[in-house]
Amino acid sequence: MTSKDLINTIRNKIKKGILDWNVKSDRRAFVSICPELIVPFADYLFQELKFRFIIASALQSKKGFEIYYHFSKDEIGFILNVHVILPEDKPEIESLANNFVAANWIEREMHELFGINFLNHPNPDKLISEGNWAEGVYPYRNKEI
């Protein structure tokens, strides 16, 4: 199965909520989706299509808070980056840690660094900020934006 087949399979399966595809090469693609779709979308990639969750990257831009969830299909060396944009005044999204343990730490980390709230996280304790910085301080937020 090539990355093209995989992308077509996803397109045929999920009709609503996908905003944009950006296929950069045979081994790299970006897909923008509505934040509400993240749990079924990630679950479909992980359970059905057997993608591996690499990690997620958060960043702040003029659009608000953005998260890239990186998934890998190792057999064909394909990285699919799932992109969501969250509003700056209410950065909230459902947690993926209930679907796979691999998302547990990174979501806690993104919360502590950017102040993004992950709803229904099974273990929302502090990961890296304990004793380092105060509650409610989000050091990776960009004040200039």
Place this chain on the structure above:
Amino acid sequence: MIGLENKKMSKKIIPIGPYHPLQEEPELFKLYCEGEIVKDVEWVTGYNHRAIEKLSESKPFEEVFFLVERICGICSTSHPFAFANCMEEIAGVEIPDRAKYIRTIIGELERIHSHLLWVGLAGHFLGYNTVFMWAWKYREPVMDIFEMITGNRNSYAMFKIGGVRRDIENDKIPEIKQVLDLVKKKNGMLTHAVFDDPVIHARTKGVGILTREDIINYGALGPTARASGVQIDVRKDDPYAAYPLVDWKVITAEEGDVYAKAVVRFLEMNESISIIEQCLEGLKKEKEGEVEVIVKEVPAGTGTGRHEAPRGEVFHFVKTDGSQYPVRHKIRAPSYMNIATFKKSCIGQTISDATIALAAVDPCYCCTERMAIACDYSTGKKILDGNELVKLGQKRTEEVRKNPGIDHS
């Protein structure tokens, strides 16, 4: 926490860390024990958060290489490798073949010395200081090669966008080969010594098992995943540098225990030596000095780069805006995923097995080494300090050695 509600039972918390001879890195593992058995593990980190991702945003790309090289003291070329792959993906650059060979040689030499370091430490935790001495002794010639070709035993500063900073001149090749032959011979000897030792079998087989499902659920990587039969290796799956130009195979094992992880690492070292030998042959065919293409600017865009470090996949994500600085630079080291598997590998083990089960994923060691003292929370009495914990593991090996027939389970 499992079982902690029942306060009548004798419950001990054994903290390994934050500064501890076992984890030469500031992390705290709290082992919740009932008698000898570990019932739960809690992990605390953040003692050494250096804000490298944030710092990277304030540095031009050329300087980011030196920054990410300092994330890890052992696999110091892994992060520059992944970052270079990432930036070249954004810039759309294809590097010369000679640079590909040099990058691969550096990456594989690093794998050899990192795996030897792990073998030594694993031997030490089991009370096999001979293994420790041997492994570290033959790690030295590898470090010497590094010093010869890069000028440094560690933090080699070899990578840049578009190629490498220094060439490996062809007249150095015979000397490198000579050292490799020695390492190959001694590695073979060490491999046989470990594989043939019934005591090592008794101490590591069936200990700290991770199943295939655990690996997939936790997203574990590298030798940790391959020892459980999950055949993932970025070098093969998503080929880069000279890996597609040479002939080699991915080593896997099925059992998922500490022994399987050791087997994978030992056999991988042989593959690494073979890869380096082929790359040295490749170097002879390429013209000396052609080790880079000049990249004047990096366009706006997003890129992902990865490299198979000794411990697993290193992943970098960079967003650029056309300037000389990254807008966002996300770094994911393999230990971030592998350490979480302790929840699976340690629970149900005895305390004396916990040391080697913790060490089996090769959590990346760096930083200061200090002492930790364990206390019984109710009485405040000292129970075990770090050295005693290591000694407990060694004592058990001694018992198994003296009486291999006894059942210690």
